[in-house]
Amino acid sequence: MSEISQEIAQRMATLLSGSIKGVGFYPSGHPAILNPLQEIVTIVETALRAHPEVRLGVVDGVLFVEKQLFFAPSTSIEELATRLQEKEITGIILSPGINVSGLARFVTLLGKNQLKAEQINTEISSQGITGLSIITAMDEDQEEIQQEEACLRTRHEALETVEQIFREVELGRIPGSDRISTVVREMASLAVKDSAALLALSMIKDYDNYTFNHSVNVGVISMTIASHMDLGREEIETVGMAGFLHDVGKVRIEKSILNKPGKLTTIEYEEMKKHTESGIEIIVKMKGINPKVAQAVLGHHIGYNRKGYPEWAREMPFTSMSEIVAAADCYDAITTVRVYQKSYNPREAIAHLQTIAGSYLNGDIVDKFKEMMGPYPVGTVVRLDNNEIAIVYRPNLQVSEAPKVKIVMDAAGKRLAIPLRRKLVDEKGNTYARIVAVVDPLVKNIDIAGCLNMSSAR
Ligand SMILES: [Fe+2]
Ligand SMILES: [Fe+2]
Structure with a gap:
């Protein structure tokens, strides 16, 4: 089967967003919540015939369902993205075992204002919800x-x-x-x-x-x-x-x-x-x-x-x-x-x-x-405006000028033993630093491949 289409992705995200909102208006078990959730489960089960899991979440402030990204989201999709970000959830993984009752309990958790990712995670396991897990910002x-x-x-x-x-x-x-x-x-x-x-x-x-x-x-x-x-x-x-x-x-x-x-x-x-x-x-x-x-x-x-x-x-x-x-x-x-x-x-x-x-x-x-x-391809060595030297390791889909980087030298020119992962601009728009120049790795004697794969090189 091919990938999840934009249309199906949009439908799924819209239904999910509506169900979360519905939690505030309807009692649990009400058809206004269960019917859309049933439709989501059907979509997911179909997709699971060809994929081990279905992911949706927020990356760089943009909602995605599998490979479909919503750069110009509808109001309800934007609400879903905001809700997930408020909860510090970066992804939801749907896998075999997903069912309407588990999804309904999960949606109720998402609908509660005071709960954050960590508590939701605990609730998912204590309530025995299957076929569903979340990725938190900390897990990223x-x-x-x-x-x-x-x-x-x-x-x-x-x-x-x-x-x-x-x-x-x-x-x-x-x-x-x-x-x-x-x-x-x-x-x-x-x-x-x-x-x-x-x-x-x-x-x-x-x-x-x-x-x-x-x-x-x-x-x-x-x-x-x-x-x-x-x-x-x-x-x-x-x-x-x-x-x-x-x-x-x-x-x-x-x-x-x-x-x-x-x-x-x-x-x-x-x-x-x-x-x-x-x-x-x-x-x-x-x-x-x-x-x-x-x-x-x-x-x-x-x-x-x-x-x-x-x-x-x-x-x-x-x-x-x-x-x-x-x-x-x-x-x-x-x-x-x-x-x-x-x-x-x-x-x-x-x-x-x-x-x-x-x-x-x-x-x-x-x-x-x-x-x-992007303007700063993976592997580009850059100088930041705080004078740190970093290597680009991932593009930023929303702000291409602010990719994800690994800091390899501090502002004083001291080499870091383990490169630090940094988002130059985070989901809330906070800026860590700006790129001011591209640097020749040979001049700085930087082993790009080694730094990019430091996690395994250790
Ligand atoms: Fe060749
Ligand atoms: Fe070749």
């Missing part, structure tokens, strides 16, 4: 840390799997696809659930294991772009797999050409260009890989303007799958330092992608990529 950091750890584990598994595939191809074997398919599925779930946490992982660069690391990054970035473009699950998994395998054909390129520090000669370049064709030769032999993956791999250097390679494939009908992988490929390549290349910071990299949008890259995809990254 913890929740983020757990997500980051899940992403890091999956990325590690992806790296090992990709390396294994490349090694097997090198030995002349045909690799299996079970392990990599599992990784792709897990990562696609993370891309849908928390693309910012996943995207942060693409800041991990490994110069010694460039090919494997680059392949994983291209998969990760491709999946987050696809998720941001609201593509379906199959497409997200296809671009992920294509990203992981896009350069597998390089296994067949001579190492002296592959690792040459500097410009390739014309003959060497012709040799290098063969990696797309070699790639699909390998991929089509791997059982269980969607044919769309091979097509995306074949087209990842063809270019939006069809001036790339392989020349014979220029007239072929490629889909946006190749174009997403191409954008992710460029982004990761230029943000990685190599012997012959200075790296761009994330902001510069996006600006560079814009210079080739409409020619080598699909402009719409670059626009979506830019929108997803």
Whole structure:
């Protein structure tokens, strides 16, 4: 089943808001409260056939139901957002076991003015309400840390799997696809659930294991772009797999050409260009890989303007799958330092992608990529007006100029042992600090990947 639509999300939020209001007017058990709740339960039960849980809540002051965000809410949705914020509830998780009577008791708790998240949480367990839990503002950091750890584990598994595939191809074997398919599925779930946490992982660069690391990054970035473009699950998994395998054909390129520090000669370049064709030769032999993956791999250097390679494939009908992988490929390549290349910071990299949008890259995809990254992309090192140095780790959906950051140096320039998570502007509009400049991480000797994944690095 596809994701919850905007219409269904709106209906759910409106019904919930109405029921909470109704608590003040009707006795418990009144149809005016129970009927809307029954409708919510039916919606949730339908959604639970395809999803392990259904979440709604408030992020940066904006109400969401699963992936649907209400930037211009109706009065009743705005009331729901306000009510949840007053209660210091950032999310409600609905899961199997949800029923009308439990939901009615929960709504009664939400309707009581004096109760805050902590007491509501206690009541949920003491009243034995099932299929429902809440996330409080205090849990938010913890929740983020757990997500980051899940992403890091999956990325590690992806790296090992990709390396294994490349090694097997090198030995002349045909690799299996079970392990990599599992990784792709897990990562696609993370891309849908928390693309910012996943995207942060693409800041991990490994110069010694460039090919494997680059392949994983291209998969990760491709999946987050696809998720941001609201593509379906199959497409997200296809671009992920294509990203992981896009350069597998390089296994067949001579190492002296592959690792040459500097410009390739014309003959060497012709040799290098063969990696797309070699790639699909390998991929089509791997059982269980969607044919769309091979097509995306074949087209990842063809270019939006069809001036790339392989020349014979220029007239072929490629889909946006190749174009997403191409954008992710460029982004990761230029943000990685190599012997012959200075790296761009994330902001510069996006600006560079814009210079080739409409020619080598699909402009719409670059626009979506830019929108997803915001004015301060994840991994950007910034100086705040209180003189602290911080790394952007999550965008702010409502105030793009004020992303979430991890403070890595205090105002006196002292490095913090554990980075501090801060919202530059919180839900109530309180400002912690403003960004005054983008800083070169090399000048400050900051290990961005290490800081972004500090929770697991300890
Ligand atoms: Fe390539
Ligand atoms: Fe590549």
